[in-house]
Amino acid sequence: MIDVSRMPTFRRGVCVTASDVKPDDMYPHPTDLDGIAFAKSACEFCSVATECLRDALALPTSKDQAGVRGGTTAEERKAMRKRNRRLTREAAKQAADAAAA
Template identity: 45%
Template sequence: MTSIFPARKAPDNLPRPVHWGTAAVCRDEEFHPDVWFPVPTDLVGIEFAKGLCRRCPVQMRCRTDALNRGEEHGVWGGLDEDELRAVRRVRRAAAAKQAAQEKQAAEEPGALAKAG
């Protein structure tokens, strides 16, 4: 019987790339995990977490990852819960607009050039 899997496997001792999160400020044991999840009405706590994010070398990677995963709670990449929701709302609106333009272009050749 023939297998669909290769007979040889890659060795498991190959070096793996270091995950970007290992360089994050939030990995520092100095800060309790609750720092990143302040109560939404705790403006001082939110600003404290954002201040730590601003000095983080992987802030943008964290933000992008949180937006892609749909994080709803806490401070991620320097954005609080309300800011994360706002960015997602803008992204959805842009995607809907692009989809409508593509649909219109498919129905009416040359419409995309006019819409741009």
């Protein structure tokens, strides 16, 4: 588990500041649908959710922590990375094709 309270940006996060959200709540078991829904709902009202998601996506999949970050699960972030890599390859190919024409 990542200790976001040590990161200045994330000290304002709902997962750190809300009295009804405990740090462990942000790390539900992947099959705990209610726990995942609760963690995602906390992210909905978080002022640093975008930064949290950006930080999580910057990690390689192998280093990505389990849990909900920026309103997404580790599996959702893995799918986002895969989609981003595919789109980047497609854009590079289109640019190369346009330059060759």
